[in-house]
Amino acid sequence: MTKFFRFFNNNAYLLLLLYCSIAGLLIKFEDSYSLKNLLSRGTELRAFISQRLSDINLYFNLNEENEKLTLQNSKLIADVIAQGNILRDSASVNHTARFIADKPISFTPARVVERRFNTRENVLIINAGSKQGLEPDMAVLTPDGLVGRVIQVSNNYAKVMPVIHSEFSVSVVSGSNNTHGILRWNGEQEQIAQIHYVPLSSSIQAQEAVYTADFSTFALRGIPVGKVLEVVPEKQFYRINVLLGVNFSALTYVLVARKTADPEKVGLMRDDTGENQGIQSKNKP
Amino acid sequence: MFKNTIIDSVLLIVLCIVQQYAVSRLVIFGVLPDIVTVYIAFSAIRYGQKQGTTYGFIAGLATGVLSGNMGIETLSKTIEGFVAGYFHIPETSHASALQKKQMFYKGVLLASLVGRTLYTLMINVLSLPTTWHIIYSIGVATLFTMIVAVFAYQLFFKKILVNN
Numbered sequence: 498m499t500k501f502f503r504f505f506n507n508n509a510y511l512l513l514l515l516y517c518s519i520a521g522l523l524i525k526f527e528d529s530y531s532l533k534n535l536l537s538r539g540t541e542l543r544a545f546i547s548q549r550l551s552d553i554n555l556y557f558n559l560n561e562e563n564e565k566l567t568l569q570n571s572k573l574i575a576d577v578i579a580q581g582n583i584l585r586d587s588a589s590v591n592h593t594a595r596f597i598a599d600k601p602i603s604f605t606p607a608r609v610v611e612r613r614f615n616t617r618e619n620v621l622i623i624n625a626g627s628k629q630g631l632e633p634d635m636a637v638l639t640p641d642g643l644v645g646r647v648i649q650v651s652n653n654y655a656k657v658m659p660v661i662h663s664e665f666s667v668s669v670v671s672g673s674n675n676t677h678g679i680l681r682w683n684g685e686q687e688q689i690a691q692i693h694y695v696p697l698s699s700s701i702q703a704q705e706a707v708y709t710a711d712f713s714t715f716a717l718r719g720i721p722v723g724k725v726l727e728v729v730p731e732k733q734f735y736r737i738n739v740l741l742g743v744n745f746s747a748l749t750y751v752l753v754a755r756k757t758a759d760p761e762k763v764g765l766m767r768d769d770t771g772e773n774q775g776i777q778s779k780n781k782p
Numbered sequence: 783m784f785k786n787t788i789i790d791s792v793l794l795i796v797l798c799i800v801q802q803y804a805v806s807r808l809v810i811f812g813v814l815p816d817i818v819t820v821y822i823a824f825s826a827i828r829y830g831q832k833q834g835t836t837y838g839f840i841a842g843l844a845t846g847v848l849s850g851n852m853g854i855e856t857l858s859k860t861i862e863g864f865v866a867g868y869f870h871i872p873e874t875s876h877a878s879a880l881q882k883k884q885m886f887y888k889g890v891l892l893a894s895l896v897g898r899t900l901y902t903l904m905i906n907v908l909s910l911p912t913t914w915h916i917i918y919s920i921g922v923a924t925l926f927t928m929i930v931a932v933f934a935y936q937l938f939f940k941k942i943l944v945n946n
Contacts, residue, residue, distance in 0.1 A: 509831040509867065516839040516860040523846070524853030524904075532852070539847035543802065550803055 589750045592640055602717060604752040605629050610654070612748070621645065621657040623751055631655045636709075636716040636754040642742025643667065643709060643720045644751050655753070660722070661687055661745055668713045669722055669739075672706035674699065680707070680722060680739065687745060689726065692737040697730055707739050717754050787833075790825060791840055797821050798844040813919050815926035818845060819897055820934050822859060823866035823890040828943065831867025838863025854904045862897035866890070871943065879944045883935065886943060890931040894924040 526532050555562075593606060607625035625631050627650045637644040637657045645659035646667075658665050661682045669680045669692060676699040678692035695701055705725045709716040727738040801818050808814055818841050826834020842859030846852030869889035871882055898920040935943075 509835060509864065512832055512835050513860065513864045516835060517857060519839075520842065520853050520857035520860060522853075523856055527853055536847065536850055536852060539852075540850065543848050546799065546803060 586749065593750050593752060595640070603755040605631060605755060607655070607751055607753055609748050609751060612745075614745075619659050619662050619745075621659055621748070621751075623655050623657055623753070624653065625753060626651045626653040626655050628652050630755060631753055634715040636720060637751050638720050638754065639743055639748070639751055641721070641744070643716060643722050644743050644745075644748065646715045647753065657751075659745060660690060660741060660743070667716055667722070668710040669707050670710040671701050671725065672708060674701055674705065676701040677710055677712070678737065688741050690723070690739050690741055692725075692739055693734065695735045695737055697733065697735060699735070701725060701728055701735065701737065703728055720754075790837065794818070794821060794825075794837055794841050795844045798841055798848060801845065802848045810926065811922055813923040813926060815930040816894065816897070816923065817927075817930055817934070818859065819862055819894050819927055820890055820931045822863045823869075823893040823931075824886065824934070824939050826863050826866035826893070827869050827871055827886055827889045830870045830872075831864060834863035834867040834870075835860055836863070851905065854901060857904070858897045858900040861900060862893040865896050866893040868892075879940075882943045883940070886935055886939060887928070887931060891924065891928060894927040895920065898923050 523532065605625050607623035607629075609621050610624045611622040613620045621637075621644070623637070631647055631650050633647050633650055635647045637647060637659075643660055645657045645662070645665065647655045648658045649656040660667070660680070663682065663684050666679050666681045668677065670677050676695055678695040680690050680692050682690040692701075692707070703725050707722045707724060709718060709720040709722060711718040721742050723739045723741040725737055726740045729736040729738075797818050801816065805814055805817055822834060822838045822841055825837045838859040838861070839856060841863075842856030843852065845859065846855035849855060866889040869885045869892075871877060871885055875882075877885070902916055902920055
């Protein structure tokens, strides 16, 4: 065998002949099972190497891929936000439009452009001001209920003191029993305000609707405020918790009631009624 | 000598893998350069016709297993090694650096032309569209292989061949 190879190895032509014969046999038996088996293993090897190379390539391109995905994600998020805004705005506008159509009083629609919420001194800014006919002491509301009152007006914006402000108070009346009281917010839970000065003799009950009363110096009569959540008797008066109708965390569009209370009545009430006692000029109920 | 043969064989197989996975991605005008041919020609020129033929055979087998055309690859690469062996520069040669360079380029050129022609004709002669297409694919592929040969010579082979 060694002699055979040495014989071939000594002559380049014979070596060529040997290799070409082998190559010829490989071509001839290309379709044979053993050769196909060998080639399929080769294909497997090739696929394996390709896979590894592709993995390495992928690894080095991960950064770029991540950047692309982040960019794509941000575009999708922007789309979702924009579409969500459109949906919410249209729902809010439709809701508000229906409410305006039902009421004979003139309203100025506005959008909440800024809100400053801290523990007790919450303030809203709306995008309507003196140019749109707004004045201080106008009531701000949504179809869900009373939002607050205008306390300061510039040309195009107005500052609103919401119901959930520690200095805010408003005269309210219960829907079924006509029980009067003064609504204030104690600075604790955002959705819950309290009705004060309701005597133990009154028959107010839980789940009763609460509206603004005619005694208010700024709010129109009959604006929904919320509903009675809890009635707790105390020494002289009831402690009444009211679930506010307006969700302040999701407030977008509001209406400003153009009609303010009669100044003559306001003057008289400031002088005489207990509703205003201890309350500064900016938080007249 | 034996150690050199092992190193060269391993290098040859590595080059076959590189040709299959890296160089095959550099298709320009439908053809690609062949670095395996350059190395077979270099081996044949350095060690002689018999070694060149053997290296061609080994490279052909390796390329064939990876590409799936075992017989054709083996045949064309074996013949490439054999023809490049005609330009063998013996160790005792007094040829100048220029002459050695010319021998190398001639060896690569002839090996590439013969190898590409054989391969193109045998791969599936009936499916080839025109004679012009055959000449184009052989000519451009050989041109690309020669460009690779120039770089390979300047970077690696010059030092080895001239110092011999």
